[in-house]
Amino acid sequence: MEDFVKTTALDLGFDACRICRADEPWQAGERLVAFVEAGRHGSMEWMETTLERRKAPTSMWAEAKSAVVVGLNYGPDHDPMTMLARTDEGNISVYARGKDYHDLLKKRLKALARAFVTQTQAQVKVFVDTAPLMEKPLAAKAGVGWQGKHTNLVSRDLGSWLFLGVMLTDAELEADAPEIDHCGSCRACLDVCPTKAFPAPYQLDAKRCISYLTIEHKAPIPHEFREAMGNRIYGCDDCLAVCPWNKFAEVASESAFWARAELKGPGLDELSALDDAAFRELFSGSPIKRIGRDRFLRNVLIAIGNSANHGLIEQSVIPHLADPNPVVRGAAIWALSRLDSACFDVEKAARLDHETDEDVQAEWQSKPGA
Structure with a gap:
């Protein structure tokens, strides 16, 4: 079953597919509770209201035994940091310059689920970023990559530019080994942050993050962060872009993720x-x-x-x-x-x-x- 699901995922166009247990205890839930209790989620009230369901995959679905985690590369064809000097143009995060990834990723994930159910008769549920499921810790547990000091996923093979999707199943699949942390002494992602949104390595204060401020935050931007925003009008790629592991990143092969001409530097x-x-x-x-x-x-x-x-x-x-x-x-x-x-x-x-x-x-x- 494991080889079947991985081969099918790659045939469908995913760039990575790994498996982990969904029913084992993990520390990600405790870290999430601490994050919310510290108020670092800002005005994202949904993180509080869905906290119990987010703490573990089995909180979402008690019958879940395994998680199949897929990754899809959206690597840019240029260094996003160069946009910061073009102050008359709006700097849009790389992931948002093409088509909405939710639709394409979920379509492929549903195709994977259908093939898996046909082959195994198991039950499945699929998730792409919009449900209370912690994809990044699952991806690290499955060995797709590790959560770097900026809390985002980093892959030795694909760098920082990965969309993630998850298929939970009640089938008991053999788990892959988790990825180990390869950040070492590097602090590039922490030091580049224009608003100092990382209180410590592996910790994020979303209230200070430009991605949060420009996307999730509905009220006026606090004055202390406005100058630091520069020309970033939707999201921020700085901590991703400076990661040395991006030397292995490749330009996205999926044309839907290529930047639309009108969004490259509007x-x-x-x-x-x-x-x-x-x-x-x-x-x-x-x-x-x-x-x-x-x-x-x-x-x-x-x-x-x-x-x-x-x-x-x-x-x-x-x-x-x-x-x-x-x-x-x-x-x-x-x-x-x-x-x-x-x-x-x-x-x-x-x-x-x-x-x-x-x-x-x-x-x-x-x-x-x-």
Whole structure:
């Protein structure tokens, strides 16, 4: 059965397939509890409400005996760090520049499940990132890779760029050996983090993570992190990109994961002009769509504030001082304070973050020559 499921997975286009027990005690649940109790999950309330189900695979499904963990490479064709210098363009995380991986990964995983059930008559359940199941600890337990000091999975063969999926089954499969930690004394991922989101190796404070702030966080971005965001408008790849194990990474063979031309380096001026309909059209079939136009525009305006491009004030900032959404207005105020300090200073911007658009516009228009 083990050889069958692995061969079938590779035939379906997966780049890795390994097996572990799903019904054994593990420390991942304890680490998750400590993470939530420390408040490091931020505003992701669903991590609290699903905590008991997340603690172990058998909490999700009591009959689960084995976990088949698959990996799919989404490696980029360039160094994502080079985008950080292009301050007039929005920097989108590599995984979100192509099509939404959930759909493709789940389709292949369901095909694997059907073949496995036909062969074994076992029961199965499949998971791709949206259910309360800890895929990364399972992948490490199965030997797909290990969780590095940045808490993400690293593979000796494929580097850092891996989408993960899991098939739980009540079949008792022979487990593969877990991968050992190969980080050694390296601190590259910890030291590169622009917001110092790692309190210690192998620990993440999501509240400080740019991926969390730009994707999961719905409120205004805390001021202490705005400058550090740079031009990152959706996610952050820094801790992945600097990992030395990426010397073994390959460009994704799946064309669905290749960056769409319009998302390789979209101009901040163009992104700032998106209304809701245009946002939905541009990001149709993309994971970016789920955060909505307002949260996305908040991120774009912060990037504009960090761009040092005064030419963006009139067309890309001023119109959003009257935006119906207060989070967007607040980001526009901050962007204006950064690009035109004679009009606003940062402290004043902080006070005005949630003021009405009339007050904001009146103050800006009172400037001579405005």
